[in-house]
Amino acid sequence: MKSKASIKSHPLHPILVSLPIAFFIGAFVFDLLSLIAGNRSFWQTGYYAAIAGVIGAVMAAVPGAIDYFFTVPPKSSAKKRATQHAIINVINLALFIMVIFYRQKENASSIAVIIIEAIGVVLLSIAGWMGGTLVHRNQIGVDHRYAEAGKWKEEYIDTDNQRIRVADAKELKTNAMKLVHVNKQRIVIGRTEKGYVAFSDHCTHRGGSLADGALICSTVQCPWHGSHFDVETGAVKAGPAKEEIVTYRVEEEDGNIFLLL
Numbered sequence: 001m002k003s004k005a006s007i008k009s010h011p012l013h014p015i016l017v018s019l020p021i022a023f024f025i026g027a028f029v030f031d032l033l034s035l036i037a038g039n040r041s042f043w044q045t046g047y048y049a050a051i052a053g054v055i056g057a058v059m060a061a062v063p064g065a066i067d068y069f070f071t072v073p074p075k076s077s078a079k080k081r082a083t084q085h086a087i088i089n090v091i092n093l094a095l096f097i098m099v100i101f102y103r104q105k106e107n108a109s110s111i112a113v114i115i116i117e118a119i120g121v122v123l124l125s126i127a128g129w130m131g132g133t134l135v136h137r138n139q140i141g142v143d144h145r146y147a148e149a150g151k152w153k154e155e156y157i158d159t160d161n162q163r164i165r166v167a168d169a170k171e172l173k174t175n176a177m178k179l180v181h182v183n184k185q186r187i188v189i190g191r192t193e194k195g196y197v198a199f200s201d202h203c204t205h206r207g208g209s210l211a212d213g214a215l216i217c218s219t220v221q222c223p224w225h226g227s228h229f230d231v232e233t234g235a236v237k238a239g240p241a242k243e244e245i246v247t248y249r250v251e252e253e254d255g256n257i258f259l260l261l
Contacts, residue, residue, distance in 0.1 A: 016063060017131065019056025023049045024096060024124055028117040035110050043110065047103060050096050050117075057093045064089075071140055073186070076207025078138035078224075085130040092123040139212065139223050146214050153178035154211075166250075167196070167257040177220075179211035180259070186211075187248060187259065190231055192218045196257050197231045198248035205241035 027049035034042035064086070072082045099116050102108055134140045143152070150173060157164060157180055166180050172191040179201055180187050186201035188211040199220070201211050208224035215221075219228050219237055227241035234244040249260040 016056065016060035020053045020060055021124060021128060023053030023056055025121055027053060028114065028121050031110065031114050031117060035114060047100070050100050054093065054096055054100065057089070067140060073202065073207050073209045075202065078134060078140060078207070081130055081134055081138070085127055085134065088123050088127040088130070092120050092127065095120040137224070150176045156181040158183060162261045164259045164261065165256050166259045169252055169255045169257060175215045177211050177215050182259065182261070189257065189259070190215050190220070192231065194218065196250045196252065198250045198259050199231050199234060200246040202245070203227055203241060204243035204245060210245070
């Protein structure tokens with residue numbers, strides 16, 4: 001059995017995304033001023049701003065990719081939104097790279113550059129809105145810990161066993177949870193007043209991560225839309241979800257918690 005720790009969300013992502021936003025908009029503004037005022041220095045500033053924007057976009061793409069593959073829940077509305085967000089950003093990056101090479105030509109049209117950059121700014125605005133939705137609606141990268149929840153815990157486990165050690169008996173406090181990836185299955189290990197429980201991380205409404213929600217009185221609440229599930233039976237206790245979640249058996253032995261698949 002192999003296991004490795006993971007991270008919930010990359011802390012640099014919200015910082016780095018400001019770089020391409022500022023520089024790409026700056027490139028458009030300076031090139032537009034160059035056309036209006038006939039000032040060549042504005043044109044040169046726009047060129048360097050575009051280059052800085054491309055560098056910033058590439059830097060922001062690294063933590064963005066980490067969040068996309070390891071933080072955004074699979075088979076969820078957030079995953080679809082994140083995919084669209086990523087595609088728009090890639091197209092926008094390609095437009096500004098094209099602009100950088102095009103404007104090096106002696107006969108480059110400033111109007112053509114400004115039009116392409118304007119399209120890029122529009123795409124940037126759409127991608128920015130979608131990114132904000134991922135943060136505020138899907139709570140990607142948001143730390144909203146509740147009392148006694150403890151620090152976010154996540155673990156990857158690759159094994160062929162059907163009985164898998166997933167926690168120490170004293171690892172979690174009551175009402176705390178951890179997320180384990182067992183052979184690409186996302187399973188939540190939680191501790192209630194009655195003991196340890198295990199259930200699917202996938203909310204049956206929109207696919208929100210239940211490990212990122214709140215566990216109280218043997219009930220887990222999805223952080224996206226507030227659906228409640230009984231963590232012992234999987235039954236829906238409050239909507240909008242209509243389908244129950246999958247639950248798993250757990251056993252405690254010699255101070256260890258085992259998951260039975």
